[in-house]
Amino acid sequence: MFLCGIRIINSVCKLLYMEEINKLRKLYKLKNVERMNSVGKRKESSAMKKMEKEMPASLGKKAALLFKEFEECRTMEAKFARAIDQLDAVIHEMDYKADWKGWTKEFLIEKKGKYFEHFPELKKAFEATVRYVEMEGYFSQ
Numbered sequence: 001m002f003l004c005g006i007r008i009i010n011s012v013c014k015l016l017y018m019e020e021i022n023k024l025r026k027l028y029k030l031k032n033v034e035r036m037n038s039v040g041k042r043k044e045s046s047a048m049k050k051m052e053k054e055m056p057a058s059l060g061k062k063a064a065l066l067f068k069e070f071e072e073c074r075t076m077e078a079k080f081a082r083a084i085d086q087l088d089a090v091i092h093e094m095d096y097k098a099d100w101k102g103w104t105k106e107f108l109i110e111k112k113g114k115y116f117e118h119f120p121e122l123k124k125a126f127e128a129t130v131r132y133v134e135m136e137g138y139f140s141q
Helices: 002-028 032-036 038-054 057-072 076-093 105-116 120-135
Strands: none
Touching: 038 057, 057 076, 076 105, 076 120, 105 120
8 A cells, every 4th residue: 555655656746747847848938839840849859958958967867768758658647747738738729819720620639639548537628628619719710
């Protein structure tokens, strides 16, 4: 029981740390839309390398490893952190209706929906968000 609790605490800490590292894109003022192309990804990697060099060596190495884990999205923690990040991105983009020009419901579901496969509650939240933006005319610009 104790070890199970320790694993859960470790996973939660790891998730929180991944999310904080993921926020490094703000160093380059990347909008969520920009992350969907290779230029945005290169800027993010460059920001991570800069951040790693500016941190104490052991912390920088840990941050780089967690950033890599987040980007590769292979572990359940990384998948969960990615799902939260994707939902957060959609919600934040709702403040910028003009950015949705040319987007379709199908495009949004194709690009973002895959991240919620393992997390039914997050999938429901994503689907509710898609229904809302459709009802509010985000796709009909």
